Amino acid sequence: LGSRACAHMAAAAWASGFLFSLLHTVNTFSLPLCHGNVLGQFFCEIPQILKLSCAKTFLRELGLLAVCAFLGIGCFVFIVFSYVQIFRAVQRILSEQERHKAFSTCLPHLAVISLFISTSFFTYLKPPSKSSPSLDLALSVLYSVVPPALNPLIYSLRNQE
Numbered sequence: 218l219g220s221r222a223c224a225h226m227a228a229a230a231w232a233s234g235f236l237f238s239l240l241h242t243v244n245t246f247s248l249p250l251c252h253g254n255v256l257g258q259f260f261c262e263i264p265q266i267l268k269l270s271c272a273k274t275f276l277r278e279l280g281l282l283a284v285c286a287f288l289g290i291g292c293f294v295f296i297v298f299s300y301v302q303i304f305r306a307v308q309r310i311l312s313e314q315e316r317h318k319a320f321s322t323c324l325p326h327l328a329v330i331s332l333f334i335s336t337s338f339f340t341y342l343k344p345p346s347k348s349s350p351s352l353d354l355a356l357s358v359l360y361s362v363v364p365p366a367l368n369p370l371i372y373s374l375r376n377q378e
Contacts, residue, residue: 236288248266250270251269293334332363
C-alpha cells in the first residue's frame with residue numbers, strides 16, 4: 218500500500234471511531250437516571266447504563282443500533298477485504314517456509330479480531346432479559362481486555378522466530 222492509501226484508511230478509522238463514540242456519549246448523557254448510578258461492571262457500558270435509565274430508550278437504541286450497524290458492517294467488510302488481499306499476496310510467495318511464516322503471523326491476528334467481534338456482537342445484541350451480571354462481566358473482559366493483551370503476546374512470539 219502507498220502512504221496515501223494508509224493515510225486515508227487511518228483517517229477513516231479515526232473518523233468512524235469518533236462518530237461512534239460521539240453518538241454514544243451524546244445519547245448517554247441525555248438519559249435521565251432513576252435507578253441510581255451504580256453499575257455492576259468495571260467500566261461504563263451502554264447496555265448497563267440503559268438499565269439505569271427510566272426513560273423509554275427503544276427508539277434511541279434503534280437509531281443508534283442502525284448507525285452503529287452501518288459503521289460496524291463497513292469496518293467488518295473492510296477487515297475481510299484486507300485479509301483477502303493479504304492472503305492473496307501470501308499465496309504468491311514462492312517459498313513454502315516464507316508462506317508458512319506469513320500465515321503464522323496473520324492467523325493469530327484473525328483469531329483475535331474474531332474473538333473481539335463475536336463477543337462484542339453477543340454483548341450488544343442480546344436481549345436485556347437474557348442478561349446476568351456474571352455473563353455481562355465475562356463478556357466485557359473477553360472483548361475489552363483479552364484482545365489488547367493478546368497483541369503483545371502475538372508480536373513477541375513472532376519476534377522470537
